[in-house]
Amino acid sequence: MTESETLPRRGLMFILSSPSGAGKTTIARKLLAAEQSLAMSVSVTTRPIRPGETEGKDYFFTQRPQFDRMVEAGDFLEWAEVFGNCYGTPRAQISEGLAAGQDYLFDIDWQGAQQLSQAAGPDVVSVFLLPPSIGELEHRLRSRGTDSDEVIRGRMDRARAEISHWDAYDYVLVNENVDACFEQVRTILHAERLKRERQRGLIEFARELMR
Numbered sequence: 271m272t273e274s275e276t277l278p279r280r281g282l283m284f285i286l287s288s289p290s291g292a293g294k295t296t297i298a299r300k301l302l303a304a305e306q307s308l309a310m311s312v313s314v315t316t317r318p319i320r321p322g323e324t325e326g327k328d329y330f331f332t333q334r335p336q337f338d339r340m341v342e343a344g345d346f347l348e349w350a351e352v353f354g355n356c357y358g359t360p361r362a363q364i365s366e367g368l369a370a371g372q373d374y375l376f377d378i379d380w381q382g383a384q385q386l387s388q389a390a391g392p393d394v395v396s397v398f399l400l401p402p403s404i405g406e407l408e409h410r411l412r413s414r415g416t417d418s419d420e421v422i423r424g425r426m427d428r429a430r431a432e433i434s435h436w437d438a439y440d441y442v443l444v445n446e447n448v449d450a451c452f453e454q455v456r457t458i459l460h461a462e463r464l465k466r467e468r469q470r471g472l473i474e475f476a477r478e479l480m481r
């Protein structure tokens with residue numbers, strides 16, 4: 271999409287959430303590949319690094335005392351404890367980027383989405399992906415081949431809890447067909463970028479036109 275050169279815009283925070291297995295990672299990858307001004311927001315976490323992960327790309331890995339100091343200092347836009355580990359969104363990186371027209375993609379759960387909406391209001395756009403059915407969700411988790419039966423049972427329980435928060439999101443989509451869902455998500459991003467309040471200098475521009 272070509273963007274207006276007359277009116278630079280403020281970036282937005284695009285939250286993509288879904289119960290595990292509904293297709294959030296698949297859609298996020300396609301979106302990042304297709305959208306130049308969209309970057310992944312990199313969280314800080316106390317969880318140990320996993321094989322294949324890169325510091326600064328997947329997460330900024332840190333220890334609990336340092337994380338607590340960052341919480342104290344107000345360095346996070348939001349943070350949460352998930353399964354005994356802490357995760358937080360660093361404030362500085364995002365604030366500078368938004369002002370420069372950079373959009374950020376967030377992979378956070380409903381609690382993070384809610385906190386982020388409270389902290390950053392109009393800059394946040396949230397999208398929730400649902401599976402077409404519970405049977406299909408389980409099928410996708412199994413066919414991904416990354417988890418044991420026990421882990422899948424845990425993810426299915428957690429999925430039901432996640433789904434119960436569907437009405438906390440701005441947009442809710444059913445991910446039946448990957449390409450169709452991707453196009454819907456992209457349409458939302460494109461329309462949201464054009465919102466009046468994100469167009470910087472619009473008041474002066476309109477005033478000038480009316481003179």
Ligand SMILES: Nc1nc2c(ncn2[C@@H]2O[C@H](COP(=O)(O)OP(=O)(O)O)[C@@H](O)[C@H]2O)c(=O)[nH]1
Nearest residue numbers: 313317349350352357358359377378379381382
């Ligand atoms: N609130 C919040 N949640 C996060 C953040 N970063 C990651 N998470 C969530 O933490 C959970 C665990 O993530 P991770 O350790 O990568 O494990 P996995 O996604 O379950 O394989 C997921 O539900 C993420 O959405 C963050 O900055 N803030």
Ligand SMILES: Nc1ncnc2c1ncn2[C@@H]1O[C@H](COP(=O)(O)OP(=O)(O)O)[C@@H](O)[C@H]1O
Nearest residue numbers: 290291292293294295296410414445446447448
């Ligand atoms: N619309 C779809 N139709 C069929 N399979 C899908 C669809 N979307 C995602 N998948 C597959 O389902 C599995 C889970 O998707 P993934 O993106 O890893 O989910 P999440 O990040 O939400 O846990 C993957 O194997 C993925 O290829």
